[in-house]
Amino acid sequence: MKEMRVLLQNQGKENMSDAAVYIENGGYEGLKKALEMEGWDVIQTLKDAGLRGRGGAGFPSWLKLKFAYDTQSEDKYIVCNADEGEPGTNKDRVLLSCDPHSILEGMAIAGKAVGARKGYIYLRAEYPQIVPIITHAIETAKQAGALGENIFGSGFEFQISIRSGAGAYVCGEETALFESIEGRRGEPRFRPPYPGIQGLFGKPTVLNNVETLANMSHILRNGVEWYQNIGTPTSHGTKLFTVIGNVAQRGVYEFPMGINLKELIFDVCGGVADGKGLLAVQTGGASGAIINPFQIDIPLDIDHISASGGRLGCGTIFVIDDSNCVLDIVRNNIEFFSHESCGKCVPCREGTRRMYDLIQKICAGNGTVKDMLTIRDLAETVRSSALCGLGHSSVVPVISAMDNFPEVFESHLDGDYCEKCHMQRRVMKHG
Amino acid sequence: MKQEIYSHTTSQSALVRVAEISARYRNRPDKLMDVILAVQKVVPSMAEDVAAVIAREMGLMQNEVYSFITFYGLLSVKEKGKYIIRMCNNAPCHVRGARAVMDAISDTLKIGVGETTQDRRFTVELCPCLGICDVSPAIMINDKTYGNLTYDSTQALIKRYIREDV
Numbered sequence: 001m002k003e004m005r006v007l008l009q010n011q012g013k014e015n016m017s018d019a020a021v022y023i024e025n026g027g028y029e030g031l032k033k034a035l036e037m038e039g040w041d042v043i044q045t046l047k048d049a050g051l052r053g054r055g056g057a058g059f060p061s062w063l064k065l066k067f068a069y070d071t072q073s074e075d076k077y078i079v080c081n082a083d084e085g086e087p088g089t090n091k092d093r094v095l096l097s098c099d100p101h102s103i104l105e106g107m108a109i110a111g112k113a114v115g116a117r118k119g120y121i122y123l124r125a126e127y128p129q130i131v132p133i134i135t136h137a138i139e140t141a142k143q144a145g146a147l148g149e150n151i152f153g154s155g156f157e158f159q160i161s162i163r164s165g166a167g168a169y170v171c172g173e174e175t176a177l178f179e180s181i182e183g184r185r186g187e188p189r190f191r192p193p194y195p196g197i198q199g200l201f202g203k204p205t206v207l208n209n210v211e212t213l214a215n216m217s218h219i220l221r222n223g224v225e226w227y228q229n230i231g232t233p234t235s236h237g238t239k240l241f242t243v244i245g246n247v248a249q250r251g252v253y254e255f256p257m258g259i260n261l262k263e264l265i266f267d268v269c270g271g272v273a274d275g276k277g278l279l280a281v282q283t284g285g286a287s288g289a290i291i292n293p294f295q296i297d298i299p300l301d302i303d304h305i306s307a308s309g310g311r312l313g314c315g316t317i318f319v320i321d322d323s324n325c326v327l328d329i330v331r332n333n334i335e336f337f338s339h340e341s342c343g344k345c346v347p348c349r350e351g352t353r354r355m356y357d358l359i360q361k362i363c364a365g366n367g368t369v370k371d372m373l374t375i376r377d378l379a380e381t382v383r384s385s386a387l388c389g390l391g392h393s394s395v396v397p398v399i400s401a402m403d404n405f406p407e408v409f410e411s412h413l414d415g416d417y418c419e420k421c422h423m424q425r426r427v428m429k430h431g
Numbered sequence: 432m433k434q435e436i437y438s439h440t441t442s443q444s445a446l447v448r449v450a451e452i453s454a455r456y457r458n459r460p461d462k463l464m465d466v467i468l469a470v471q472k473v474v475p476s477m478a479e480d481v482a483a484v485i486a487r488e489m490g491l492m493q494n495e496v497y498s499f500i501t502f503y504g505l506l507s508v509k510e511k512g513k514y515i516i517r518m519c520n521n522a523p524c525h526v527r528g529a530r531a532v533m534d535a536i537s538d539t540l541k542i543g544v545g546e547t548t549q550d551r552r553f554t555v556e557l558c559p560c561l562g563i564c565d566v567s568p569a570i571m572i573n574d575k576t577y578g579n580l581t582y583d584s585t586q587a588l589i590k591r592y593i594r595e596d597v
Contacts (some may be wrong), residue, residue: 127562242565321526
């Protein structure tokens with residue numbers, strides 16, 4: 001099966017952070033078209049194309065733009081969420097390093113659509129190597145007239161600056177990200193007001209994932225019809241998939257939405273590494289569902305995965321081989337959420353901690369059936385009452401594993417020997 | 432109660448540099464992250480006296496600076512070594528043998544997670560995903576990343592840092 005490279009079409013080409021090289025390769029054509037259109041027409045184009053957010057939730061991108069478009073504020077902001085914290089995901093790093101201008105172009109298009117003059121790229125601190133690439137891209141784009149005060153002579157002004165994170169997963173949540181840019185602890189805000197009305201610095205703000213913004217450039221450049229013909233009826237376009245874990249060929253791949261998960265793992269990525277068997281697959285990063293090998297014959301699009309209880313999320317496919325234990329993976333996932341919970345709301349702060357303790361107890365062979373019921377009860381509380389997406393999604397791996405792998409939990413309840421969990425009894429402690 | 436780790440005494444010359452950096456962004460609280468990232472490069476610890484200078488120069492309250500630093504995983508009020516080794520402990524590295532890498536680090540440096548060697552050269556920390564899962568298990572030493580590690584290659588890497596001061 002061959003990849004379909006739209007977002008990654010410039011991967012491997014040299015000097016892509018140079019605006020001149022990007023323009024040679026057809027870059028900024030989308031922005032030029034957007035500059036000749038009315039703001040609402042740009043939003044209508046994205047609506048017709050059916051672009052949905054690529055960060056995890058799959059929210060229709062045009063709606064976010066519409067909320068900000070409808071407000072009367074003088075100052076509006078476009079924010080690019082490059083705080084790629086989901087464990088196992090590195091598509092944004094690849095995209096930012098091989099085609100940074102497609103993101104700048106997408107931000108300028110979004111800016112033109114809603115009437116914003118300022119954009120921020122919130123970049124996670126774990127990617128210091130990306131900073132010079134984006135800085136160079138912004139500078140050369142200004143020289144080429146694609147950013148700055150008078151873009152391509154249209155009179156439209158758009159500036160972009162970079163803001164750094166400092167290692168907080170929760171800052172990938174939009175309101176926490178705003179708090180962080182404003183110079184405070186990255187704790188999510190209560191909503192409403194929604195960011196489209198009152199976001200960064202209290203102004204209407206549109207926040208999008210790196211990949212979503214890159215998609216906007218390509219939609220404007222190539223047209224709605226072209227975009228609609230890629231993917232499935234409800235999820236258009238291509239998607240970047242990060243395939244990682246115990247798989248032969250790890251990496252970032254681009255395919256149309258709706259590619260079969262089984263084919264992606266076995267035909268494209270060469271199957272499980274080192275000749276081992278497949279134990280489970282987790283789609284969507286640490287906050288995604290863990291499924292059985294017999295469940296992987298499914299198309300990867302936003303609605304299909306949601307309907308089956310999981311989430312496509314950021315497109316991460318985590319392959320787990322049979323030398324592992326599902327419970328050990330769940331323990332690792334919930335430990336991550338418990339560590340990354342910001343502590344602002346009680347359900348998430350305490351709930352993730354308690355779930356971790358109980359999973360740990362079951363791992364150690366000391367669990368009871370009552371603990372299983374308590375986990376379900378806790379999970380339901382956290383899912384329904386946590387303040388932000390971190391809490392809501394932290395329960396997905398736990399519950400999906402309990403539903404899909406009941407026999408694993410039972411054998412641990414019985415106190416059967418588990419090599420993996422036994423090894424992990426020397427618990428890693430956070431510093 | 433004042434924590435011992437927060438009461439490190441910073442040299443006067445370093446505090447002057449901290450003041451220089453912070454004074455550029457007076458009344459710009461949104462620049463706090465940039466200031467702290469820059470300051471972290473010139474002081475050994477983001478201690479109380481450093482926070483006081485940043486707060487004074489930027490027009491913030493000292494507790495705002497303190498709460499900011501203690502929130503973020505890559506910032507800390509503790510004194511750190513010259514090289515900060517960050518080990519990913521998430522599932523993608525975990526299933527690829529992160530345990531062996533962690534063992535190699537602690538066996539070589541004789542310190543555990545969250546600790547600093549006595550000569551103040553190495554600090555070992557756990558860190559959520561570094562975003563280089565295509566080469567997991569991976570670690571980050573200051574700004575450099577290293578992937579596809581095994582027990583032996585990790586040990587060789589750490590030894591190179593010990594010997595050569597990379």
